[in-house]
Amino acid sequence: MIMQRKIKHLLYGIAVLLLVVAGTDLAKAQNAIDLRINEILVLNESNYVDDFGMHNGWIEIFNSAYSPINIGGCYLTDDLSNPTKYWIPIGDPATIIPPRGYVVFYADQRPARGIFHLNFTLENTETIALFDANGRTKIDELKITQPQKVDVTYGRLTDGGENWDFMEFSTPGANNDHSRKASAGEKFVQMDPYGIGMTMIAMFVVFSALALLYIIYKNIGLFFVQKASKAAKKDLQATIPGKHTKEEGMSGEVNAAIAMALYLYQSELHDEENTVLTIRKVSRNYSPWSSKIYTLRKSPR
Amino acid sequence: MGTFFDFIIEHISQFLQFTAFANMTFGHVIMICIGLVFIYLAIAKEFEPMLLIPIGFGILVGNVAFAPGFKIGVYETGSVLNYLYFGVLQGIYPPLIFLGIGAMTDFSALISNPKLILIGAAAQLGIFGAYCIALALGFSPTEAGAIAIIGGADGPTAIFLSSKLAPDLMGAIAISAYSYMALVPVIQPPIMRLLTNSKERLIRMKPPRAVSKVEKIIFAIAGMLLTTFIVPSGLPLLGMLFFGNLLKESGVTKRLADTAKGPMIDIVTILIGLTVGASTQATTFLTLKSVGIFALGAGSFIIATTGGVLFVKLLNVFLKEGRKINPLIGNSGVSAVPDSARVSQVVGLEYDKTNHLLMHAMGPNVAGVIGSAVAAGILLSFLM
Numbered sequence: 049m050i051m052q053r054k055i056k057h058l059l060y061g062i063a064v065l066l067l068v069v070a071g072t073d074l075a076k077a078q079n080a081i082d083l084r085i086n087e088i089l090v091l092n093e094s095n096y097v098d099d100f101g102m103h104n105g106w107i108e109i110f111n112s113a114y115s116p117i118n119i120g121g122c123y124l125t126d127d128l129s130n131p132t133k134y135w136i137p138i139g140d141p142a143t144i145i146p147p148r149g150y151v152v153f154y155a156d157q158r159p160a161r162g163i164f165h166l167n168f169t170l171e172n173t174e175t176i177a178l179f180d181a182n183g184r185t186k187i188d189e190l191k192i193t194q195p196q197k198v199d200v201t202y203g204r205l206t207d208g209g210e211n212w213d214f215m216e217f218s219t220p221g222a223n224n225d226h227s228r229k230a231s232a233g234e235k236f237v238q239m240d241p242y243g244i245g246m247t248m249i250a251m252f253v254v255f256s257a258l259a260l261l262y263i264i265y266k267n268i269g270l271f272f273v274q275k276a277s278k279a280a281k282k283d284l285q286a287t288i289p290g291k292h293t294k295e296e297g298m299s300g301e302v303n304a305a306i307a308m309a310l311y312l313y314q315s316e317l318h319d320e321e322n323t324v325l326t327i328r329k330v331s332r333n334y335s336p337w338s339s340k341i342y343t344l345r346k347s348p349r
Numbered sequence: 350m351g352t353f354f355d356f357i358i359e360h361i362s363q364f365l366q367f368t369a370f371a372n373m374t375f376g377h378v379i380m381i382c383i384g385l386v387f388i389y390l391a392i393a394k395e396f397e398p399m400l401l402i403p404i405g406f407g408i409l410v411g412n413v414a415f416a417p418g419f420k421i422g423v424y425e426t427g428s429v430l431n432y433l434y435f436g437v438l439q440g441i442y443p444p445l446i447f448l449g450i451g452a453m454t455d456f457s458a459l460i461s462n463p464k465l466i467l468i469g470a471a472a473q474l475g476i477f478g479a480y481c482i483a484l485a486l487g488f489s490p491t492e493a494g495a496i497a498i499i500g501g502a503d504g505p506t507a508i509f510l511s512s513k514l515a516p517d518l519m520g521a522i523a524i525s526a527y528s529y530m531a532l533v534p535v536i537q538p539p540i541m542r543l544l545t546n547s548k549e550r551l552i553r554m555k556p557p558r559a560v561s562k563v564e565k566i567i568f569a570i571a572g573m574l575l576t577t578f579i580v581p582s583g584l585p586l587l588g589m590l591f592f593g594n595l596l597k598e599s600g601v602t603k604r605l606a607d608t609a610k611g612p613m614i615d616i617v618t619i620l621i622g623l624t625v626g627a628s629t630q631a632t633t634f635l636t637l638k639s640v641g642i643f644a645l646g647a648g649s650f651i652i653a654t655t656g657g658v659l660f661v662k663l664l665n666v667f668l669k670e671g672r673k674i675n676p677l678i679g680n681s682g683v684s685a686v687p688d689s690a691r692v693s694q695v696v697g698l699e700y701d702k703t704n705h706l707l708m709h710a711m712g713p714n715v716a717g718v719i720g721s722a723v724a725a726g727i728l729l730s731f732l733m
Contacts, residue, residue: 233490233514233732243481243493250477250727251470257579257723258470258716264571265463272564 079113080122080180085188086110086150087203087215087224090170090196096152096220098165104156105170108220109178111145112208118144121181124153124166126173132183137163148207150221372414376631384408384626390531397531397688400504403619404527407626414631423627434624437519440512442621443505444589449614450505450686450718451569451593452606458712460568461557464664465674465709469716471660472682473724475500475653479645480728486641491515494728496642499526500649501721502533502683506586508625510725514732520628521639525646527625530685536647537654537680537692544658545676549665550700552675554709562600569595576723583726590718650683657682657713674709681710684717 087108089095098104107124111117120138125131136143140163145151154161155170170176177189190212196202201218205211206225217226230238240246365371387405391398410430415421423430436442459465479500483493495515498507499522507526511519529536573591577584596606628634658679665673677697681689693710 231491231732233494236731237484237490241484243477243484246480246731247474247477250724250731251474253579253727254473254720254723255467255470257576258466258720260575260579261572261719262463262466264575265460265466265568268564268567268571269460269463272561273558276561 080117080119081185081187082111082113083117083119083122083145083178083187084110084112084204084208085176085178085190086207087201087219088170088176088190088192089199089201089218089220090173090192091198093198095199095201095218098154098156098161100161102154102156104154106155106220107153107166107170107176108203109145109151109153110204110207111147111149114147116144116146116149119151120144122187123179123181123183125177125179126155126168126170126175128175128177128189131177131179131186133168134159134166152220367416369414372416374414374631376635377412377414379635380408380412380629380631383629384412387528387626397527399618400527400622401531403622404524404626407623408524408629409626410623411627411630422630423624424630424633430624430627433620434628436617437508437621437624437628438512438516440509440585442617443509444585445617446505446614446621447586447722448589448593449609449611449617451590451595452597452610453614454590454594454597454686454715454718455711456565456568456572456594456715457560458557458708459715460560460564462555462709462712465678465712466716466719467664468657468660468674468679468682468713469684469718469720470682472653472657472679472684472713472717473501473720474656475502475649475651475683476721476724476728478652478656479649482648483641483645486645488638488641489515491732492518492638494732495519495522496645497649498522498721498725498728499529499642499646500653500683501717501724502526502530502650502653502685502689503718503721504530505621506684506721506725508621509586510728513729517633518638518642520625520634521642522646523625524629525643528643529646529650530688533650533683533685533688534692534695536650537689538696540651540654541658541677541680541692541696544655544662547700549662549676550697551704552665552673553701553704554675554706555672557708557712562598565598566595569598572719576719580723580726580730582729583722586722586725587719590722653683654680675704675706678706678710678713681714682717682720684714684721686714686718687711689717690714 085107088106090105092103092105095103096106098106109119118138120136120140120143122136123132123134124136125133127133143151143163151164153164153166155166155168155173157167157169158165159167173192175189175191178187179185180187192202194202197214199218201215201220202212203215203219203224205213207223215224219226236246369377384405384407387401387408390396391401391405411423417425420426420428421430422428423434425431476497477500478497480493480497483496484490488496491514495511495513495518498510501507504523504527508519508523511522515522569591572594573588576587580587593606593609596602596609658676660682661674661676661679665676668674675693675697678690678693681693683689690707690710690713694705694707697704697706
């Protein structure tokens with residue numbers, strides 16, 4: 049009964065933990081929810097041309113995940129009261145956006161020209177939104193509050209980042225941030241040219257990880273040693289004459305005597321009925337309690 | 350008739366141009382000699398034969414000079430060797446080897462005396478010492494990180510990290526790591542003797558206690574969770590290592606454990622050894638950088654051994670009499686399992702024929718495997 053209650057409590061605990069984790073950003077699955085409206089061009093006179101050679105407004109969608117995402121089935125709209133305004137067709141390989149990749153939709157109100165041609169334009173648009181395949185979950189939304197400039201795109205300063213502004217360069221289907229960036233390693237070495245910082249941090253982390261293991265294992269070990277010594281004490285008490293109440297508490301000596309008797313019987317030496325069996329603890333400096341030594345390869349000659 | 354003979358001669362000369370003799374360079378000859386030395390060391394001296402035979406033969410395979418364009422070489426897309434090399438390039442083989450290592454490793458020595466874990470951490474100093482030197486020699490940060498891991502004395506970890514940080518140097522790094530691992534019995538003993546006195550070498554350690562099955566199971570699970578929570582980038586290696594160990598210790602997945610530590614690790618060892626060897630084509634391998642990598646590899650092993658031995662001496666300052674650790678097991682903090690533990694045993698027996706250090710040395714030795722995987726994770730997260 050107590051056990052059942054404990055299991056019940058444990059299950060409740062796990063369920064609560066899962067709910068908490070599910071509510072955090074960290075638990076987000078890498079799916080359509082990772083898509084972002086990344087850059088737009090509303091007034092296109094001499095900027096990027098579509099696959100028909102036309103200048104139209106366009107919307108760039110960025111996959112911020114590290115796995116491919118199929119945008120097919122999602123909806124793009126310029127009207128929040130009509131979230132399913134443009135349904136992105138499914139089944140086309142072109143709708144699969146590679147990890148950290150982009151797709152560009154042309155807002156030319158000519159959906160007959162292909163799946164990337166929307167059924168609305170951006171000239172008078174105040175809002176652009178991307179909805180999930182269920183048509184209800186809003187994945188991302190952009191409110192166009194500033195007057196747009198001709199041939200100047202408006203986008204996130206870094207791909208998937210929070211800050212928006214007019215861009216110096218138009219980058220449809222490419223990284224928004226054109227500034228020269230040092231790699232993580234280069235940045236590290238700029239601050240730590242001799243590697244002393246890396247050594248200190250890394251050794252600290254390695255020591256912390258293994259020290260944590262040490263602390264936990266020291267305590268687990270203590271627990272098991274105490275448990276073993278308690279069990280040994282109990283066994284000892286059970287072997288005291290008059291206190292031996294449980295049959296399963298037979299000592300090693302009794303087992304050895306039975307084994308010896310069986311051996312003698314099987315060897316047909318059962319005539320020796322009054323033999324004294326002496327069991328002596330083997331004392332050796334080295335006890336090969338694990339046979340690993342015998343499994344090693346020979347030392348190199 | 351004359352035209353026919355011209356045709357025959359033209360094709361014979363074309364054929365001759367395709368032979369390795371026509372394409373051979375001095376570099377190929379040098380690499381073939383290196384491959385032969387590896388094979389000799391493996392067979393005649395029994396230096397890590399399981400590794401040096403596949404790598405040595407792989408060097409021979411990789412340095413048969415051929416005319417490019419026939420999908421033959423390890424670097425030619427679509428060749429058989431290139432497909433096999435994919436597992437190295439993408440870091441697939443090392444975690445599989447770690448699975449096998451986990452399934453064949455008994456962590457009892459470590460569990461019974463957990464403070465030995467810390468020696469495995471101290472010996473990782475070799476990695477970061479080599480990182481500093483590599484930076485000073487002008488290697489880029491990612492190259493320095495990839496080269497430094499040689500000091501972890503762990504071939505799969507070295508291949509895994511270099512495939513991520515510096516794929517161009519992977520052949521040289523892998524060859525260097527495995528060469529020095531084979532030379533552990535030569536490199537470590539002089540350093541151990543130099544850093545210890547006769548009294549320290551005779552320290553007797555308490556025999557390890559018997560460890561229960563439950564403790565071993567908890568170790569596999571807690572070990573994975575703790576280390577990877579701190580360094581998630583070490584997950585492919587550490588996750589597989591502890592998973593393999595759980596297969597072994599659970600006692601209910603004997604077939605899986607047997608496969609992981611038997612046929613599977615053998616197959617992967619063959620593939621990784623042969624393809625890493627074959628990746629040392631003279632045209633890409635014989636460079637000044639490779640020479641630098643070999644020099645740094647030696648340096649990192651020396652620093653790692655020194656770090657481990659000196660750390661034990663430092664630890665002994667705080668330990669009571671009777672609980673002191675023999676500093677001759679400090680070298681085994683580098684993760685060349687079980688060679689460095691065997692070196693502790695051999696050197697220990699030189700000074701006391703009845704002082705067996707092997708089981709004690711296995712503790713830091715397996716801790717070194719964990720430590721080097723954690724160190725690789727740190728380098729990956731900082732430099733990539």
